[in-house]
Amino acid sequence: MVPDVHSDAAPLGRRDLRKQQTRAALTGAALRLCAERGFDQVTVDDISAAAGVSPRTFFNYFASKEDAVLGDHLVEVDAMRVRLASLLPAMPVLEAVRRAVLLVVAAMEADRDHWFLRMEVVHRSPQLLPRLVLSGAEAERVTTEVIAAHLGVDPLAHGYPALVVATTGAAFRVAATRWMEAGGRLSLGALVDEAFTDLAAGLPDRAV
Amino acid sequence: MVPDVHSDAAPLGRRDLRKQQTRAALTGAALRLCAERGFDQVTVDDISAAAGVSPRTFFNYFASKEDAVLGDHLVEVDAMRVRLASLLPAMPVLEAVRRAVLLVVAAMEADRDHWFLRMEVVHRSPQLLPRLVLSGAEAERVTTEVIAAHLGVDPLAHGYPALVVATTGAAFRVAATRWMEAGGRLSLGALVDEAFTDLAAGLPDRAV
DNA sequence: CGCGAACTTGCAGCGACTGCAAGTTCATTT
DNA sequence: AAATGAACTTGCAGTCGCTGCAAGTTCGCG
Numbered sequence: 001m002v003p004d005v006h007s008d009a010a011p012l013g014r015r016d017l018r019k020q021q022t023r024a025a026l027t028g029a030a031l032r033l034c035a036e037r038g039f040d041q042v043t044v045d046d047i048s049a050a051a052g053v054s055p056r057t058f059f060n061y062f063a064s065k066e067d068a069v070l071g072d073h074l075v076e077v078d079a080m081r082v083r084l085a086s087l088l089p090a091m092p093v094l095e096a097v098r099r100a101v102l103l104v105v106a107a108m109e110a111d112r113d114h115w116f117l118r119m120e121v122v123h124r125s126p127q128l129l130p131r132l133v134l135s136g137a138e139a140e141r142v143t144t145e146v147i148a149a150h151l152g153v154d155p156l157a158h159g160y161p162a163l164v165v166a167t168t169g170a171a172f173r174v175a176a177t178r179w180m181e182a183g184g185r186l187s188l189g190a191l192v193d194e195a196f197t198d199l200a201a202g203l204p205d206r207a208v
Numbered sequence: 209m210v211p212d213v214h215s216d217a218a219p220l221g222r223r224d225l226r227k228q229q230t231r232a233a234l235t236g237a238a239l240r241l242c243a244e245r246g247f248d249q250v251t252v253d254d255i256s257a258a259a260g261v262s263p264r265t266f267f268n269y270f271a272s273k274e275d276a277v278l279g280d281h282l283v284e285v286d287a288m289r290v291r292l293a294s295l296l297p298a299m300p301v302l303e304a305v306r307r308a309v310l311l312v313v314a315a316m317e318a319d320r321d322h323w324f325l326r327m328e329v330v331h332r333s334p335q336l337l338p339r340l341v342l343s344g345a346e347a348e349r350v351t352t353e354v355i356a357a358h359l360g361v362d363p364l365a366h367g368y369p370a371l372v373v374a375t376t377g378a379a380f381r382v383a384a385t386r387w388m389e390a391g392g393r394l395s396l397g398a399l400v401d402e403a404f405t406d407l408a409a410g411l412p413d414r415a416v
Numbered sequence: 417c418g419c420g421a422a423c424t425t426g427c428a429g430c431g432a433c434t435g436c437a438a439g440t441t442c443a444t445t446t
Numbered sequence: 447a448a449a450t451g452a453a454c455t456t457g458c459a460g461t462c463g464c465t466g467c468a469a470g471t472t473c474g475c476g
Contacts, residue, residue, distance in 0.1 A: 015442060015453075043431065054456050059433065092413040129345065130338030137337060156389060162382045163403055164411055170374035178367050195371055202410035203372055205300040223422075223473055251462065262425050267464065 025051040030068040031117040039125035088150040098196045119180035171195040233259040238276040239325040247333035281343045296358040306404045327388040379403040
């Protein structure tokens, strides 16, 4: 009964279910193997074998080996854009961005285990770091446009929107790094707040 | 006379000269071809053929095709570390970083032509963007340690040094992007100064 | 001049990745 | 329930990035 839930546009079928399973199996195997051996000591054949599919099928799910490890993370971009657009008229830009970022924070804290594995892998294979950073690049481009539209300026002519987005993105990355290095003993949200506070204060010259 | 100049440790010989030529020919060909056709429409064979060497030799000069296009840029890291360490005791952290960054600014404005070609290539093939950003990662790691040492704090326990470096790095990247988008009609140094000013003011909520 | 080191090159091979042409599985229609 | 068509998986063959190895060649230096 009640086969169609209202929560999400999820056309549940035997097929789509299996796709989700396969995808999860692939990322899980990729993450586990790469955390154990290191990224380049794991072949696509290894991953697909561990997930029980053919190597060719692996590339039907992910465009590259890196994608399987680092994930897409493009999902939250749209939600963030909507949230930001609704917040902007009511408060300063920096504050709106801070609150919008909390969406990503929540998603990461929910996916805690996978993120720690990712940290492990990236720590062992720093070559992956740029790709991980790029995950946010699309989000930053979108965010820049939203802010520019709100301010009514051309994002190319004025550097302010891009500057806000780039620096807050950097602050977020620092907080995330500290979170992972602390093994999650600290709250990601608190670390993000701390970074945004320093940023809003103009990075004043006080260390401790 | 004066065969050994004091400026650099440059053991000039027929051999080293040819190496420089070959290296320049490879980067030049890579940059030109990739700007014309796009990064993945150019093979290593194409580049090495255009430079007049064998494909195998290409990999004696560069570890990857990306390296040939984006370059190393690790040279200025050491100079920047020294400069920063000498500036830190005399002024606020943010100001010291701003002045140290001017070294990189000068290097980029001197290598203007190559940088515009790189912009062209990265614009056509955004996959290269993360690698370009990573170029600064090593510099950022070093800079973070210098600041942490100056402040006498553990860079892992306190987020401040990493935050300063990451955000200033982001600000610099925004300025560099605007510089390239403007086709060099604006001064890179002026754009960097503008970004640092906004940053020091705490990204206040004013657009124009 | 002759020796050793540095540089180039071809070859053989691994692994990431892709297009194509099956074969298989499932949802849907009648 | 059977038939139809779409979606998904898979093997195959091939390209390209990249590497180690073992020559061959060039150059610096005594």
